[in-house]
Amino acid sequence: MEPILNVKNLTMKFGGLKALDDVSIAIEKGQIAALIGPNGAGKTTFFNCITGxxxxxxxxxxxxPPGKSTQSLRGLKPNYVTERGVARTFQNIRLFHGMTVLExxxxxxxxxxxxxxIKAMLRPPSQREEEKKAVYDSYEILEKIGLDKYVNEMAVNLSYGAQRRLEIARAMxxxxxxxxxxxPAAGMNPKETKELDDLILWLRDNENLTILLIEHDMKLVMSLSDRIHVVDYGKKIAEGNPQEIKANPEVIKAYLGEESDDA
Amino acid sequence: MPIKQQLKQSLIIAFWFMILTFPIMVIKVNTIQNIIVFRWFNLLWVGILTFFASLVWNYFLRRTEAGKKKDFEDDTPLIHRLLQNDRFRRPFLGLVAAFFIAYPFIFPMYHTSIMISALVYVMLGLGLNIVVGLAGLLDLGYVAFYAVGAYAYALLNLHFGLSFWVVLPLSALLGTLFGVLLGYPVLRLRGDYLAIVTLGFGEIIRIVLENWDEFSNGPRGIADIPAPTFFGHQFNQDNTMIYIYFIVIALVLMTIFFVHRLENSKIGRAWIALRDDEIACQAMGIDKFKTKLTAFALGATWAAMGGVIFAAKTSYINPMSFTIWESITILCVVVIGGMGSAIGVIAGALVLILLPEYLRAVAEYRMLVFGALQVIVMVFKPDGLIKSVRKVYTFKTSQEPQQEKIAHGTHT
Known part of the structure; x- marks a missing residue:
């Protein structure tokens, strides 16, 4: 079967700097995959290249996409990438602060x-129906993610952990x-991180999602991931399951070296 | 801040003002006798007044800041709470309606004329509110579309004899078209750059109108623009004014109606999302360019209709009515009224346009008072006179059957 996401020889140059150098990553359907690497390794750039x-x-x-044929995302604008079924959250939370949680x-x-x-101005029955359904669907997602008690709160007033969950709800x-x-776990306390762990597993199992995450919390990465990809200085240096990655000398040298106590 | 420090600060401010106003308030040259008169008493007055004004200013400033620190619960503007309360909503709206219906019959023609201008600014403000308040695109050339509407009526009438009622919808389309034409090349820019380019576009339209003599009659303008007719009937001068007044009222109501619906629709939410975060907005599947263009085009639509009313009311237009200052005034209406808030923009337009007219009483200090009021609003109410409030949706608890979970949201 074709991998659900197949990134081939991705290179991204900013002037003379190669932020990504010939990175190839394939992700199978239903996997939770992690992309790790030291700060500045090119992880977020990788996301930005996928999402346009x-x-x-x-x-x-x-x-x-499930049930569809393979297609390329290269050169598509971000909104078309989202339309084709690839959603994302942001490292530095990017919520719409002038709107309520539901909105x-x-x-x-x-x-x-x-x-x-025209329909928005004239409000025919079809538009009302659609709008009502949008409200209902959105509320249902908030219920699933556990944010339904904040529906009419302004997004900016939520706690940090709740804002991160709202980003996931919005992507959903x-x-x-x-x-x-x-x-997703940046800035969360241990309790929130645990809840996030459960949420991600739940998303995979109940919403049939394939998930690729960037994360620095090694405990979370090792417990969640089916497969881990490691990048350093824009190059992919390793790939494997958590055990293999923990044992990989090159990864330890590049990244886990300083932090091997936690891991 | 301890009281001693406050007094000290006010003293310093008073002293500073005394130095600052010394040349104009104290020195007076008597040109007849060629002597200089020093009016030291004025200096004393400036000092005392500034001292107390500064104390009062500080007091209110501290109160505003203390208010901000309190919980967010009760910062909904009074008028929104009135409109949300079912008991007050109808009587309140009834009163407002009665006032506006009776207005031209109670007050003399001069006041009706001023009110028409103010209401045209309500339309312009609501249109620009889409662009600046909702979509967050700083447009300093908005007056260009106002000019498009006014000249569309004047020229189509002059050359083809088209009547007001034919040109009104035509000008709306023309405004949209110009919005798209001007928007297309400039909307790739954002923030300050967009502001400067739109400012340039606004000036280009004015300069073209001023210099293309064969087309627009140049700086001499176009005179004898007919007033709107009522099914072919032409009113006398006074009644025409009243007639135009009611046309504007109808158009303002229509504007409020449509803008409110747009605001709480898919496209309206997309505008606000675009204003708040462009990248996240695109990542949510919103076409940035299309969304910006619709905001720009729809904003222009209402400006053009406002222009038609303006031409019909004054019966004479020339390019001098469409300078950059007009754009700035409309922008002030939106910012001081409250960005993104329709009720705020209406209040802003009425205050900003009516106030200078009625401040004629204080003649030469008119603009000074006007400017001071604007500063005061911005210091004490940075969100504008009436800030925007988002729609509230009510849900019952999830134990109940799923279909009934949504009750209708109350409109704000």
Whole structure:
């Protein structure tokens, strides 16, 4: 079977700097995969290349949505990438602070709604129906993620952990088959991290999602991941299951070396 | 801050103002006798007044800041709470309606005329609110679309004899078209760059109108623009004013109606998302460019309709009515009224346009008072007179059957 995400020889240059150098990563359906590496290794750049925020200098990004044929994402604008079923969260939380929690999730529904300007002004029954359903669907997602008590709260007033969960809720609203999480546990306390761990597993098992996450919390990565990819200085240096990665001398040298006590 | 320190600060400010105003308040040259008169008493007055004004200013400033630190519960503006309360909503709206219906019959023509201008600014403000307040695109050339509307009516009437009622919808389309045409090349920019480019576009339209003599009659403008007719009937001068007044009221109501619906729709949410975070917005599947363009085009639509009313009311237009200052005034309406808040923009337009007219009483200090008021609003109410409030949705608990979970959201 084709991998659900197949990144081939991805290279991203910023001027003379090669942020990514010939990185190839394949992710199978239903996997929880992790992308790890020291700060500045090019992990977020990798996400940005997949989601269309950057146009990679070389290489290709291919997806195979369930039940559909393989297609390339290269050169697509971010909104089309999302439309094709790849959603993401951000390392530095990027919520819409002028909106309520519910509206933040409703924004995620945007690309799945069809009513245009004329319909918004005239509000025919079809638009009302759709709008009502969007509200309902968004509320349901908030319920699943456990944020339903904050529906009308302004997003900016939520706690840090809740904001991170709201980002996941918002990404879920776009109906993805592949979810990219950029440091979802950053800034969370141990209790919140545990809840996040459960949430990610739940997303994979109940929502049929494939998940690729960037994370620095080694405990979380090792307990969650089916497969780990390691990058350093823009190059992929290792790939394997948690045991293999823990034992890989090159990874220890590049990354886990200083932190091997925690891991 | 301890009281001693406050007094000290106010003393310093008073002293500073005394030095600052010394040349204009104290020195007076008597040109007849060629002597200089020193009015030392004025200096004393400036000192005392500034001292107390500064104390009061500080007091209110501290109160505003203390208010901010309190919980977020009760910062919904009064008018929103009135409109949300079912008992007050109807009587309140009834009163407002009664006032506006009776207005032209109670007050003399001069006041009706001023009110028409203010209401045109309500339309312009609500239009620009889409662009600046909701979509967050700083547009300093908004007046260009106002000019498009005004000249569309004047020229189409002059050359083809088209009537007001034909041109009004045409100008709306023309405004949208110009919004798309001007928006297309400039919307790749953002922030300050967008502001400067739109400012340039606004000026280009004005300069073209001023210099393309064969097309627009140049700086001489176009005169004798007919007032709107009522099914072919032409009113006398006073009644025409009242008639235009009610047309504007109807258009303002229509604007509020549509803008409110847009605000709480898919496209309206996309505008706000775009304003808050462009990258996250795209990552949520929103086409950035298309969303910006619709905001720009829809904003232009209302500006053009406002322009038609303006031309019909004044019966004479020339390029001098469409300078950059007009754009700035409309922007002030939006910012001082409250960005993104329709009720705020309405209040802003009424205050900003009516106030200078009624401040004529204080003649030469008019603009000074006006400027001071703007500063005061921005210091004490940085969100504008009436800040925007997001729609509230109510849900019952999840124990109940799923279908009934959504009750209708109350409109704000």
């Amino acid at each position: 925020i950057y146009d990679p200098s070389m290489g290709d990004v291919q997806i195979t 933040n999730v409703m924004i995620g529904r945007h690309c799945r709604l069809s009513s245009g300007i 609203a776009t109906e993805p088959f592949l979810l990219l999480l950029d440091e």
